[in-house]
Amino acid sequence: MADEYRYQQLENWLLQGILDQRWRLGERLPSIRALCSEMDLSKATVQHALQRLEAQGLIEARPKAGYFVLLQPDGVKKPVSRARIEAPRPVNVSDLLLDIMGRSAAFDLLPDLRSGDLPPGIVTLNRSIGRALRRQKGDDYQYYDKPAGDIGLREQLALHHARRGWTASPEQLCVTSGCQHALFLALMATCERGDVVAVESPGFYGVLQLLEQLGLRVVEVPTSIETGMDMNALEEVLERWKVRACVVSPSFSTPGGALMPEPEKKRLLALAERHDLAVIEDDIYADTALGRAPDPLKALDMDGRVILCSSFSKCLSRDLRLGWISGARWHDRILHLKLVTQLASSRYLQQGVADYMADGSFSSHLRRQRHELRANRDKLIALLHTWPGEVRVSTPKGGLAVWVELPNDVNTLSSYMSGLERGIIITPGPLFSVSGQFENCLRISFAHPWNTSRIEGLGRLQDLLLS
Incomplete structure (x- = not known):
């Protein structure tokens, strides 16, 4: 049989295997060498068939690891539940959230x-911070850092954002105590008590x-x-009520990892x-x-209306408590509020992270993390795909x-307490809304590897919710 027919034959055989779940989401396909041997094909023929499947978004090549199933056509149903538009209301957060946070x-x-094992990137980070601490001289410990934060760290953050499409200067950035602190400063700078905020x-x-x-x-939008965020719904909200600010996560928003397309970003602005x-x-x-980091919304901001908030807690370390904010037209106000609410950030901690970024360690960490998170995500979705009944799961291209x-x-x-009795802690859907919606939903993280114990815990969760 001619080569052009043989690669098509192999492509169809592999595709049928994916459809039949011979190889599930996240699993490795047979190696090129194995396929050559089993099918009596040349290496070029096998590579061509694999490249065609990769072009269709069904598999992906991972360096020094092989080809993995990326998505199963029609195999994973997407969530369809939609929030209702309701009148603005005061917020009353459930005490359950405090319980979850208290349990880490x-x-x-x-x-x-x-x-108990530290990833290589965190080991290197700790060394960078330790060196910065040892470099402290004289009576440095007697003085506060500037409200905007260490200039070296702000320079590295500006370079980091430039690689993502936003050309920022260090003067446009202020170091904060995490992203939550940055969001707090942004809301304080733009709103007054009683104002309406769209989320x-x-x-x-x-x-x-x-x-x-x-x-x-x-x-709620x-x-x-x-x-x-649905821009049609946001436009309806803005026509009906006076909204002072809109908090939005264009890049992999929690809980499901949504990624806002650029036309929608422009419409938002x-x-x-x-x-x-x-x-x-x-x-x-x-x-x-899990691929190239998307450009921030801030990169499209020509009118000084976008306040960017971020931190290292989701991509590096939860314990680092270093974030940053770029306050647009409210930046001077934000610097003053930073002085009032935090006074200053740790100088040696900032310098250690700046060194970590400058020597390429942060970029290396992100590359390693990208492969680990993709494997964790794919394994979780594959496990959830085996649950009985109508179960719909998001397939994010980033997030946790x-x-x-x-x-x-x-x-x-209502299943939260029963979950505690079974040794598992869930994050129920209603926590992601103030209106009691999403009772039949929950968020499940793939930040950690799916070892035997976590897989067993996921099985107990299935029994709890679907038995």
């Missing part, structure tokens, strides 16, 4: 399961906590689990200009991209979690 369970089904729904519960503490009212509101961009998940939509008769909120 925001990103792990089994938070007590810890390996994604489902969206980040940390923002809801801030709105509650600041006495702000919230209006329906959000696609794939493409982010046009709406912001027309209705005179601040856009607060939560960019914390951008560096968890998937959004799972279960049959309508499932109530994840």
Whole structure:
């Protein structure tokens, strides 16, 4: 048989195997050598068949690892639940959230399961911070850092953003105590008690906590689990109510990892200009991209309306507590509020992270993390795909979690205490809204490897929710 028919034959055979789940999402296909031997084909023929499947988005090549199943056509159903547009209301965050955070369970089904081994990137980070501490001279410890933060770190952050399409200067950046602190400063600078703030729904519960503490009212904007905030819905909201600010995560928003297309970003900025509101961009998940990190919304901001907030907590270390903010037209106000709320950041910690970025260690860490997160995501989706009944799962291209939509008769909120009794901690869907929606949904993180214990924990979760 001619080669052109033989590669098609192999391509069809592999495709049928994927459809029949001979190889599931995230699993490795037979090696090129094995396929050559088993099918009696040349290496060029096998590579051509694999490249055609890769071009269709069905598999991907991973350096020095082989080809892996990327997506199963029609195999994973996407969540379809949609939030309702309701009038602005005060925020009252559930005490359940405090319980989850108190158990350090925001990103792990089994938070007590810890390996004790530090990843190479964190070992290198600790060394950089240690060297910075040892470099402190004289009575440096007697003085506070500048409110804007260490210039060396701000220079590295500016370079990092330039690689993502936003040309920033160090003067446009202010170091904060994490992204939550940055969001807090942004809301304080742009809003007054009683103002209305638009948020994604489902969206980040940390923002809801801030709105509650600041006495702000919230209006929830329906959000696609794939493409982010619905601009038609936002436009309707802006026509009906006076909104002071909009908090949005264009790059892999929690809980499902939505990625906003560029035309929608431009439309958001046009709406912001027309209705005179601040856009607060939560960019914390951008560096968890499983491919190229997307450009921030801030890169399109020509009118000084986008306040960018981010930190290292999702892409590097939760314990680092270093973030940053670029305050646009409100930047001077934000610098003053930083002085009032934090005074200053740790100088040696900033210098250590700046060195870590300058010598390429941060970029190397992100490359390693990208492969680990993709493997974790694919394994989780493959496991969820085996659950019985109508189970829908997001397939994010970044972030740390998937959004799972279960049959309508499932109530994840009422299952929380039963989960604790079974040794698992879940993050119920209603926590991502102030209106009690998404009772049949939950967020599940893939930040950690799916070892035997976590797979068993996921099995207990299935029994709890679907038995």
